[in-house]
Amino acid sequence: MHRPTLQVVLVLGGLRSGSTLLGGILGAVPAMVTVGEARNVWRAYARNERCSCGASADHCPLWGPVGVELGYLGRDGAAPRVERLRATAEATLRLPRLLRTGRQLSADEMTLGSELARLYAAAAAHSGARTVVDTGKTPNLARVLAGAGVAVKVIHLVRDPRGVAVSERRAKRTPDGDSLVAPPQRTLPRSAVHWAATNSLVERELRTVAVPSVRLRYEDLMADPVGALDRVAGALGLEPALWPIELADESEPTVSFTQAHQLCGNPDRFKQGNVALRPDERWQSALAAAPRFGMELGLRPWMLRYGYAASRRPY
């Protein structure tokens, strides 16, 4: 029987850019499954972390069978194998590796690529999806996946650096309310440098890896989700889809999340049901004038490139 080639949509970009939300929207399309941050799946198996469906990894209707099939669960010797893969993924995706200019994939990167390919195939087979969405974000993942022969298409997700800086100060609470996911707690200058470096690295990777890609701004996704997603699908050659967006109130579109299985990612992945899409513009009041001015000055070339104007509020 002919099986259509599995395609993978990879979301790249910085932390707190809206990738969990984007992954949730795409994962609610029947032909797609969102696996969250696949690079962290082995850590989640090692600790038996909770999936966004509420079940632990070994009891989740998706990750349980995937774990058994791939030998991450339920057999003698699974734990050391999972631990090896976790260590490989973490070493491969650290900053020094990202900055290395050589284009040859290391042995670790090849191991990571082929394991991710197996993981995507198993997740697709057990969910019935033809497209897997990975919100992994780390810039060199595109090269790692292309090197493993994965049909990867990239969404470079960009968010206003002022919004990212304010979001990075806030902790996110898990749905049971008893644990907080700590924010990076970066100072404003560090947040700005990190934002510029991450987006520059993503662009550098996309220049050197021949994979289809499209840039999407978080703000455009929030303002006109259907238009933004249609544009992304057209640019990447994805199947036309009926996006899970309700436009009953034009000023506030609503996304209806189906039960998803994002094993790794920030706690927003636990959102279920209908959620209004409201742009998070807290930075407009939360950033004091002087540091805002410094940030806008320092990031001016990048902000112009991505279409972010300096604030009209006086300094």
Ligand SMILES: [Zn+2]
């Ligand atoms: Zn699950």
